[in-house]
Amino acid sequence: MTQQFRNFSPAGLALILLAAALLCLSACDRAQPTTYKIPKEVRAATLPMPDTVAPTTTAPSNMEVLPGMQEAANEAGEIGYTKPAGWQEVAASGIRKANFKVGDESGSAEITVLTFPGDVGGRLANINRWRGQIGLADAALDDLPAYTVGIDIANHRALYVRLEGKTQSILGALLPFHGNTWFFKMLGDTNTVLANETAMQDFLNSIVLEDHAH
Secondary structure, three states: OOOOOOOHHHHHHHHHHHHHHHHHHHHHHHHOOOOOOOOOOOOOOOOOOOOOOOOOOOOOOOOOOOOOOHHHHHHHHOOOOOOOOOOEEOOOOOEEEEEEEEEEEOOOEEEEEEEEEEEOOOOOHHHHHHHHHHHOOOHHHHHHHOOEEEEEEEOOEEEEEEEEEEOOEEEEEEEEEOOEEEEEEEEEHHHHHHHHHHHHHHHHOOOEEEEOOO
C-alpha cells in the first residue's frame, strides 16, 4: 500500500482514506439479504365428517360446518325422491338436504343426504371415515371391490357402499355431481340396516337432482 500512495501528499492521502471510510460505512448501512423459510401449503386439511353418528349411538356429533359450506350446499340445488314405506321423514336443516329415520324390533337407523363441494378427500378417505364410524379398520384401495359397486343415481355414475359392522352397519352411496359430492347414507343397528337394503336401493333409484349444467 505504501508503494500505491507514494506520489500523494499527506493531505491527499488523508482525503483518499476518508473517502474509503465513508464508502465502507455506506456499504454497511445497506440492508443485508434475509432468507425466509416459507412453510409448504397444507393441502390435506382436516375435513368434517359427511354426517353425524346415528341417534342410536352415544357419541356426540362432531360435525363442523366450515365457512362457505352452507352456501355451497344451497347452491348445489334441490333434490327430489320417493320416500320408502316405513321411513319417517325428518325436516332437513342446515347442510342436510334430506333426513329420515326408520325403526323395527331389531333397532333403528338414520338416513341422511348431504352435499359438499369437491371430492372431500376422495372416495377411499370418505369410505374409511364411514368404516371408522362403525368400528371397522381403514381399508386399502384394492379392498373397495369387496364392498362397493357402481350404480347410477340421477343419470350419473355413483358408488354404492355396503359396510357391515359387528353391531352397526352402513349402506350408502357417493355421487360426484358437477363439482360437488353427494352423500347418501343409512347408519344404524345392523339388522335394521340390512333389512332396509331394498328400500335404500329403491330410494337411490328415485333420486332426482336439480341439474344446472343441462
